[in-house]
Amino acid sequence: MTYELYYWPIQGRGEFARLILEDAGADYVDVTRSRDGMKRMQDIVANGVPGLLPFAPPFVHVDDIWVAQSALIASFLGERLGLAPSEAPARYAALTIMLTIADFMNEVHDTHHPVAVDKYYKEQKAPAKLRAESFREKRLPKFLRYFERNLERNGNGVFAGKDVSYVDLAAFQIVEGLTFAFPKTFKKHHKKVPLLLALRDRVAARPRIAAYLASDRRYAFSEHGIFRHYPELDGGTAAPRRRSR
């Protein structure tokens, strides 16, 4: 059985699914890597598939099932691929935290696109600066504290249940994203999130994740993704503009 992942050729919100598929050693296709993949994805957003009309990528397909929305995809894949807690209370706790990670992704996105999703960052730089200041000073510390407290409460190094699950892989991704996009700000919080950083290391050391991260299947972070590094949004000054000839 082959899983199909439909997502843009960036990490973005599709990366949660990739990490699960990779960690599970699942047979999967990252559809937009193929020559006609982008067109197939856009056709599905325009016309739907039997039983589902997704609003936006990412979405996944296996057998006759189609699922959209990154947090739902993560829980769907985690449950099918042995990367979810087995008991109901912990399963719902994992999904609760995953949905909070999806909220967090929206707030990260809004630091560089606070006004209009369909306009460029350069068209909303002044409000982005304000939004990023609030993110750095209020929202990021609040989310980080929430994640750390969940790890403290579960008491065994993972977010829910006894073993590493999809939500731990997602937490790895947000630590990586923050390290790329907000290096200066995130470093100031390191001492306050020892369990989150330890979880990041634990996930990175999982053999299939380590192999994936070293492979060309892992897209690099970039200024087309959700986590973008603009020094001025990280409390620094803007990088000098490169002169084009």
Ligand SMILES: N[C@@H](CCC(=O)N[C@@H](CS)C(=O)NCC(=O)O)C(=O)O
């Ligand atoms: N809540 C959705 C958001 C999906 C989303 O915003 N996808 C972006 C890429 S990360 C997109 O392609 N959006 C196109 C659009 O909103 O028109 C999720 O978590 O999957």
